[in-house]
Structure formats: structure tokens, C-alpha cells
Amino acid sequence: MGRRSPSTRLQAALAALAVAAATGVILTIPEASAAVAAGATGYASQNGGTTGGAGGQTVRATTGTQIHAALCGRASSSTPITIQVEGTINHANTAKVSGTSCNTAAGVIELKQISNVTLVGVGAGAVFDQVGIHIRESSNIIIQNVTVKNVKKSGSPTSNGGDAIGMESDVRNVWVDHSTLEASGGESEGFDGLFDMKDNTQYVTLSYSVLRNSGRGGLVGSSETELSNGFITYHHNLYENIDSRAPLLRGGTAHMYDNHYRQLNESGINSRAGAHAKVENNYFEDSKDVLGTFYTDAAGYWQVAGNVFDNVTWSPKGTDYNPAGPNPTSNATVSVPYAYTLDSASCVPDVVARTAGAGKGLLVSDGSCTPQSPSPTPTATASPTPTATASPTPTPTATATTAPPSGTNLSIGAGSDGSSKADGTSYGNVRDGNLSTYWSPAGTTGSVSVKWGSPTTISSVRVREAAGAGTVTGWRLLNGDTGAVLATGGAAGTVTFPATALSKVTFEITGATGTPRVAEFETYA
Template sequence: MQYGKSIRLSVLATALAFCAAAHANNLAITGPGAGADGSSKASGTSYGDIKDANLQTYWQPSGNNGQRVSVKWSSAVSANQVVLREQGNNITGWRLVNNDNGAVLASGSSIGSSKTVNFNAVSTKKLNLDILSASAAPRIAEFEVYLNTDGGNPTDPTEPGPVTSCAASPQGYASLNGGTTGGSGSNAVTVTVSTGAQLVAALQDRDLNRPLTIRVNGTITPGNSGGVSKFDIKDMDNVSIIGVGNNALFDGIGIKIWRANNIIIRNLKIRYVNIGDKDAISIEGPARNIWIDHNEVYNRLNVDKDFYDELISGKKDIDNVTTSYNYLHDSWKTSLWGSSDSDNYNRRITFHHNHWHKVNSRLPLFRFGQGHIYNNYYNDMQETGINSRMGAVIRIENNVFENAKNPIVSFYSNAIGYWDTRGNSFTDVTWQENPGSGIIAGPNVQATAVLNLPYSFNLLPTNQVKAHVLANAGVNKCSF
């Protein structure tokens, strides 16, 4: 299938239809006859820019105070939540008003990069954002409107706030479905191992009625692992494998999570895996609630690209996975989710605060399902970066890309994937269009979909991401 620039003009409607069915339904775009208006129109801006799912465009009035911008519909909609996004932090006073009856639904002193406003459901044909005061002419990038039906929980409550790198529980999709606790619990068993054979025994001999934490204190090699080619966490639940300090190295042998749920992998170094599945960490479904956190995983680039396989990968029926604070480097094929274009499960994966360095491609490669990639630091990306393929929808926000080629693409599938891009930074980036392979997101990166999220999370400002990730990603950063 050949792709051209014209595809970019048509993918938004298709992607929005997909996202609405999956979870998101931004009424500012999808509501009946949705439109926007305002009290003034500054040069070079448009009222419509507040509802186009593109954070790079905005509405800016001519003055600071007493301004108004609205979202309106041809017939009434029901709504109980608004997400406001400002470029900068100029607003010092605002209120949200139901224009139909003048009722004030909410008010506040600031908006910033993301403000979620929840209120009792109303039926309305027009919502007003009144800008009461601002330090300078504000730039409103988005005015999203939702009807949240998730039992009263906020649909997409993104808030700037403190980010804790050594958290006891995950953010992202692994926080759903009761959360991911691994081998912790009141009746949990803890075992410390220093060889691969001891690790195999700890998994095989475990009491399936009790959570298990295996602490690794030593170098695990194929030679001390009793003949296995990988470590199977298979047909079991509630397991953690956690490294002790800086002492846990898996040298030439990897871990496979297979038909298992509620699994945590933390604080391990894993490298040079070319036996077994040739993945450092792989997940094969059915599997739920997996947290891969604070690991260092790497191969070599001075070998053939097929000598090793993935650093972290997943396939088949998996869901509720978070990969966080990992240092992933020196890899040809880095992170694959969905083994083929027919592996069409609705996987939901979060990637946050990872450091991707000296990597060739698949950062990640994502087929089908929904991904959330936020606050990651990418540098030295050699071929392609995030590859949204075959119907996938990925929300990509507040990431830093440096010295990178084609950081966001949809390549090498018979059907394209989509992206919801917000607040990313691109430095020394090369975009190279290849219509025979697919489409690229840049150089004028714009969203082709809207993906709302069923969980809350704290989002670092983009200008803080690089320093935070460099200081906190990888092993021996926390006391586990």
C-alpha cells in the first residue's frame, strides 16, 4: 500500500471515531455541529484552534482581561468535565459558565498546561471560558469537553504535580484493574538468590497461594542456570523479581512472563540475550497488570541487527502494563508490542520516564490498542522512533527528543496508526518522508487522534524531563 501526504488530511476523522469507541469522546470535536467562538480574534489565531486536538495551535485574544472563548453545539449536549490547556501560564483568574442559563460551573486562579474541571452534569448548547484576568494575553490551546460515565471518576485528570521516581505502586495502565502489587502482601514469601538455578527453583517450588518476591543478589548466567534458556514466570500470579542494590545482573539470559498476572520486574541489569526468545524481558498473553520499573536493559550495536531481539516486548492478549524509569540503550530492535499485523488485541501500555539512548528503532513499535508515552527522554535515535502501526492510538506527551531521526512515524503496516501529540520537544531532529513505507509526523507535528485516559497521573513540564530522567532512570536509584 502506498501512502502520501494526503493521508494526513483524512486520518483525524477515522482516528476520532476509533478513540470514541475505545474511550475518548471529546464533545468539542465530536458533538453535534460543534464549533467555537470568542470575544476577539488576534492576528494569526483562530477560535477553532481550541478544539482541534493540536497543542501547537491556540486562540489568543487581543487583551489580557475580560476575554471569552466558547465551545458551542447546534443542539444540546450533556457534559460534566472540561479539560483546559494553556500555552504558558498567563491566566490569573477564570470561570467556566453554562451560557444557556448563566450558571457558573467552576472558577479558579490558574490553568497552566492542563487543568481538569469536574462539575455536575449539565445540558448545554454553549460553554464559556471567561478569562477574568491574565498577566499577558493568554494562549488557549485546547478547550476539551467530556461526559464522564466512569462512575464519577475523572476521565482524564492530568495535573502538574510532584513526580515520585521511587513509588511503591505504578502509574499508568498498570494502576488499573486493582493495581499491580507483585509479590507483596501480608502472607508473602521472600527468597534471595544468587544463581540462575536458585531462581528456577524459587519459581518452580513456590506456594501458589502466597505472593512471592525473589531478590537477586549476584550475576545470573546461562552457565549457572541449570540448562534453561530463559526464566519463565509462567501460569502463576503475584510475583516480583527485584535486584539488590547494584548487584543483580542477568548476563546473556532473559525473563519471559507467560500466562501470568500481577508481576513486577525491578532494579535488574539485563544484557546480551541471544538464547531462548532472544528478548531481555518479554510478555506473552493472556497476561494482566505487569510493571517493569527501574531496570537497565541493553545489547550491542556492533553486531548484525538480528543477532539480538527486543529489550522489552509483548504480544497476544496482554493489558494493563507500565514500563517506567528504565534505561534502554545500545539496541537495534528495542521494544515491540504486537508480533504481527494479525496480533490484534486491545493492548494498553504506558511508558513513562524511560531513557532511550543509542537505539535504532521500535521505541516502541506498537500495533493495535492504546499507548501512553509521557515524560521520556530520547537521544541518539538512528532510524525511527515511536512507530504507531496497524490501528494503534498512542498519546505522546511532554517527551524530549534529541539527535533523532523520524521520532514519530507510522511505517511498515498495511494500515496506519495514530498519535495524540502534546507538548513534546524536538532538538536536532531529522524528518525523512518515505511514502513507500508510511507517514511521518513531522516536521509540523500535529495530532491525528485524541486519546483520553482512564487514570490520573502527574506530568512533568517538558523542560524538566531530561534532567529528571537522567537522574532517576536505571538501577540502584531507589531502596527496594
């Protein structure tokens, strides 16, 4: 984004001041970002990274209405902004505010159809009391150093469907850090999940946070067929007194490391419907069935290493209940595309107790089991225990050609899924060898995937469009196992890339002239 002219900046500042005058927002007009701990880690560091409101104005807010006003006072819905929050946000002070750069509602903090926003607690702290944070159709969001508690979906008052933080509908790149999410019971008491993701939410990290006293920790995917979510990292978090869903994974890839799980009452990490979980150097304590596939016969997968199981009990296996224990072993290999460091599992309870949650000074660990202030630019160092890590590599930009690849189309006979589909279309149409059938997203953008039951090596794909209302003008090709970007480009066609072994490859449409129609998504060795 280029810098605005002085006159444009002045007009934007005056507009912001007008909103501030009406709502009491405290504005800092110069374009300078507030201090935010280090940088995004895990999957939130991928897909271009997560920087939130860096480079934009800093705004102070003490009510929910002021938060909405700050969003609505921006020049556009993507103008970077950091909102420093202090005090208690509740239903009485959270009203809808209108504007061209926002889409808000009363009784819930709405980060909807926006991008480039940081929400950070400052001063004596920020508490969202019975008011949830709803992220929808948005990207590049940071939430840091806040407490969200007692959000209800039934009873009074209600907010955000009962989720403390909920993400849905084409959400990308969210980093929630050093926050406390808590309830006071389960569904029968009116609460739902603490940290939920559904309907094509990807590239999310939850770090150094506390989730406690809830029937449901969080889910990824709303049903066994809603498999468009994934690439989630959970590290250095405390899950305490949670009945289940710590988290529940329906499809997708997740990485859990250096978390402390204490008093998981019914089940913990529930990997199902083809999900892949990398579970390493966590400390599980005083809990039951902390890892497995539960309440379904749709299998999930996991890779385990370096975990400690302290007073963990395991139930017998059944047709729809498959605990990983009592001696958990890996049933898959799960790789991630980013570098990271591991604390030894034995010190995780101490490290997490000293770092996780709001009001802990944003302390982090560098793998030495010693909490410390974050560095402005974190770098990965050697792990204390062996682990395979990978550094991000530049994303290749490809020019698609019309020449068909040679060899056998490996998509025939494979499986498929996607982010959304228009009425009358099917994911399976992209692998049936029939150019008269097709898949379309439920809009101008979306993704469709081809997947196999075991890793398959491919080095080229061919995307063939059917005539229709729109034409693809921008796309990304993703390794569906790791989230790594294999290639990006404009027009669809044949794309080659270094040979890659994967179980799933995704064609994500990022731009189109209308609703595109993909007749075939061919894959070749």
C-alpha cells in the first residue's frame, strides 16, 4: 500500500476525529503502531504473515462502541489500525456504529469484512465481559493481551453464538496471543466454545493463552463434511477444566506443542474426519482420553513425540471411540512449513504458568525453559530436543500455459473437497474427466482440493475452466498437508513446480471476473 498524500491523510484524520467526537474515542493521529510482542508464530506467520495494524494509527478505546467507532473511522476497511483497549467491555457500552469501512452490531465486537487490525489490551487490562469477539470474512487480525469471559449463546445476555472468539466465512491469518478465554460451565449453562473456527478459516495461531472452565475448548470445522478449515498452531497454552474439544479437529492440519493440558474431563485433542495433528512436547495432567478420534468412526491422524502423560486415564476402544492411549504412538507423519523452538515437556507447566494469559507482561520462551521479554524480531534457534523444522521459502510465481502435461491424470479416482460450492455444482466434478461438469465457489473466490489416502508425488497440475459467468484472474496452489504455497499466478492453465509428495493439493481462487467454473483439476507426476 502506497503512502497517502498530506491532503488525503488530513481528510482521513478529520473524518476520524468526527467519529471520535461522537463516540468518545481517544485517537493518536500520527501513523505509528503500538508495541506488539515480537511477531506472529506458527501458521499465522505463513500465507504472507500476520501483522495486524502495524504501520497505521493507534487508537485508545474504553468501550465496545469506541472499538466499533475506531473501525468505522478509517479511510477504508483495509486501512491499518491498532486499537488499544483498557477497561471492561460489556453489553451496556457496545453499540452498533455505521460507516463505509466497517460492519458492526450491538452486543458483540464485530471484526467483519475488514483487514489489518490489532486489538490489544493495555494499562490495567481489557476485559470483554459476556461480549464475544466475532471475526468474519476478514484477514490479518491480531488479538493480544485481552480477557474474554462468560459469553453465552442462551439465557441473557447472549453474544457471538456463545463463543469467546469465533471465526467463520473465509477468514485468513489470525494471531491470538497472551489472552485469557473462560466460561463458567458447559452447554447446559448457556456457553459454547472458547475458540472456534469454521467455514474456510485458515492460517491461525493461538499462543501463550489460557482456556478454562468450559464444556468446550474449541472446534475446527462445524460438521464432518465441512472440511475447509486448517493450518492452525496451538503453542504454550493452558487448557484447564475443559470437558472436551481441546480442540476438536474436523479435517485440516494442526500443530500442538508445549501446551499444558490439565483436567480434561471427557476428551482432549479430537482428531477426526481426516484431520492431521502434530502433537509434541505437551504436558497432559489429571485428564482422560487426551488424544484420539472420539464420537465418530471418521478417522483422524496424529504424530506424537516428546509428550508427558501424568495421571492420564484411557477408555477402551470402540467402533466410534478410538483413544490414542494408553501408549500413544504416531499413525501419520505431519510436517509444518515454519521454524519453531521446543521447550522440554518437563518444564512446560512452569513455563506456561509464568507466560500464558492476559496480564503476564507478554513474556515468551525461546526453548530454554526460561520466560523472557520478546525480541522485536524473533529468530528460531536449535530445539532442546530433536525436531524437524523448516524455514519458509519464497513463493514461486508461475505463468500457466495451455500445454497439457504428459502422463496419467492422478486426480481420476482420488477424493476432493473445498471451501464452498455453488448450487448445482460438486467438488467431485473437477476429477471426473468430464468437461461438461464443473465446480463453482459460492462467489468469485474459493478453493477446491484433490486428495489421496496416502502421500502422492506430483509436479504439475492443469486447471481447465468451463465457459460461464467468470474467469479466474488470480490463484494460489497449496500443499494441503502443510499449507505451503507451491505456486501463485493469474490465468488458469498448466503449472509446473518442484516434485512434491503430499496427500492433498488445493487450488485457491483469489480473483475472478465473475463466478468461475472449474471443469477439471488435473494432477500429474
